[in-house]
Amino acid sequence: MLNSLPISLRTQVGIVGAGPAGLVLSHLLSLQGIESVVVENRSRQYAEQRVRAGVLEQGTVDLLIEMGVGERMKAEGLVHHGIELRFGGRGHRIDFQDLTGGKGITIYAQHEVLKDLNNARVAAGGQVLFEVDNVSVHDFDSSRPKIRYQKDGNACELTCDFIAGCDGFHGICRPSIPTGVLTEYEREYPFGWLGILAEAPPSSEELIYTYHDRGFALLSMRTPRISRLYLQCKPDEDVDLWSDEKIWQELHTRLASEGWTLTEGQILQKGVTGMRSFVVEPMQYGRLFLAGDSAHIVPPTGAKGLNLAVADVQILARALKHFYSTGSCDLLDTYSAICLRRVWKVQRFSWWMTSMLHRFPDENPFDHRRQLAELDYVTSSRAAAKTLAENYVGLPLE
Ligand code: APR
Ligand code: PHB
Numbered sequence: 001m002l003n004s005l006p007i008s009l010r011t012q013v014g015i016v017g018a019g020p021a022g023l024v025l026s027h028l029l030s031l032q033g034i035e036s037v038v039v040e041n042r043s044r045q046y047a048e049q050r051v052r053a054g055v056l057e058q059g060t061v062d063l064l065i066e067m068g069v070g071e072r073m074k075a076e077g078l079v080h081h082g083i084e085l086r087f088g089g090r091g092h093r094i095d096f097q098d099l100t101g102g103k104g105i106t107i108y109a110q111h112e113v114l115k116d117l118n119n120a121r122v123a124a125g126g127q128v129l130f131e132v133d134n135v136s137v138h139d140f141d142s143s144r145p146k147i148r149y150q151k152d153g154n155a156c157e158l159t160c161d162f163i164a165g166c167d168g169f170h171g172i173c174r175p176s177i178p179t180g181v182l183t184e185y186e187r188e189y190p191f192g193w194l195g196i197l198a199e200a201p202p203s204s205e206e207l208i209y210t211y212h213d214r215g216f217a218l219l220s221m222r223t224p225r226i227s228r229l230y231l232q233c234k235p236d237e238d239v240d241l242w243s244d245e246k247i248w249q250e251l252h253t254r255l256a257s258e259g260w261t262l263t264e265g266q267i268l269q270k271g272v273t274g275m276r277s278f279v280v281e282p283m284q285y286g287r288l289f290l291a292g293d294s295a296h297i298v299p300p301t302g303a304k305g306l307n308l309a310v311a312d313v314q315i316l317a318r319a320l321k322h323f324y325s326t327g328s329c330d331l332l333d334t335y336s337a338i339c340l341r342r343v344w345k346v347q348r349f350s351w352w353m354t355s356m357l358h359r360f361p362d363e364n365p366f367d368h369r370r371q372l373a374e375l376d377y378v379t380s381s382r383a384a385a386k387t388l389a390e391n392y393v394g395l396p397l398e
Helices: 020-031 058-066 071-076 110-123 244-255 305-326 335-357 365-378 382-393
Strands: 007-010 013-016 036-039 078-080 082-087 090-095 105-107 127-129 133-138 146-151 154-159 162-165 183-188 192-199 208-211 217-223 226-233 266-273 276-281 288-290
Touching (some): 013 020, 013 133, 020 162, 020 305, 036 146, 058 071, 058 105, 058 305, 071 110, 082 365, 090 382, 105 217, 162 305, 208 244, 208 365, 217 244, 226 244, 244 266, 276 335, 305 335, 335 365, 335 382, 365 382
Parallel strands (some): 007 154, 082 208, 162 288
Antiparallel strands (some): 078 105, 082 090, 133 146, 146 154, 183 276, 192 226, 192 266, 208 217, 217 226
16 A cells, blocks of 8 residues: 655756666766665665676776775676687687786676675665665656655656666667657667577687578586586576576587587576667657667677676766756756667677578578678787777777
8 A cells, every 4th residue: 555645855967777877877877976866676685696698898887996996896707808700610719908008807796796786785875775676757857856666655757857767678768758859770680599508618818700501509608617608599598498408418419520429417507588789879868768678779799788788878978967066957958868878889899790600491502601701700800800809898988
């Protein structure tokens, strides 16, 4: 039973969603002396146990350290200076350190990043409200936008200066923008990934992306004892049809390389995810700003989802700091344009990696030979390898 009178609250920036985008934004704002309230419909425990991405770009790593939330990542994250592309049963290393002047990536699970950010928000007295219900956003075409929600049986109304829609692809912020304002760009892929988490020491120091007649496979990891592996599958694959034995057998086949063996272990978690590219333009309307998966989705082949979300909110935090320190909206007015320049470059890279490494059901022999030529080129030309490396470790933030 709801109490009748709504509770009225006030903050500078209202944030919908406590994923990477929402929490990084909230902490960045607090470091700049800007107040925010985050409203999240799931529990903290749920968010902190969801198995998601695991690759942090150099820029994301540097930001988390600058924000003071990088200690555990520095201690537990796995720093990598390259990846392997495997095709024709042979591996070819892309040397990030050599090709990008020393940049690398860090393997550190997204849910671990969320734990560190949540702990930092609590320590800073930040307001992150979990398990709220019926969130809605209003009046964002005015100077007093509002977030309405229910918490512990109370109807609440949070009046803000600005709202950040960090509520992911299935959130409510993007759909709240009036019809006719947004343009959507989308590509569905004719395959998905079957992913497993296994109690098995990774069989490679670095990630292995493999192109095989039977389909793509990826060897990744979470810790020295936990492997993360993926298999290309049908987009609507029924994971229950895949026994542990069948999964390992397929991984052995696709990842096979002379003199190399894949170590098996107990599968702790398995699941199928579909793949799409999606962008909405613009990423803002009035005083509502979309950031992260609420505005765009990339296929996971480029390991960009989390990193792109963090880049968006860095740009938004910079614009909000400029507004509160000068009263000028000029950076806020260019938020979408600046983000989209990066978003589309990251979309291109993610599409390119996906197109190069996966078997397409409608491909013909020409396509197959073209893919092999692409792989041969990127592993034999320094210029081509450099483009992969600079995109993979992360393009500089504008
Ligand atoms: N009300 C409140 N919170 C919501 C609502 C809602 N109506 N809808 C969604 N949320 C919350 C989700 O529960 C989630 O915690 O918003 C958060 C959105 O987080 P993400 O989906 O992780 O999106 P984002 O922060 O942009 O990070 C993108 O996360 O999902 C991965 O692959 C994705 O790596 C990428 C990264
Ligand atoms: C992961 O470790 O989950 C991962 C790594 C690289 C990718 C995608 C996922 O491209």
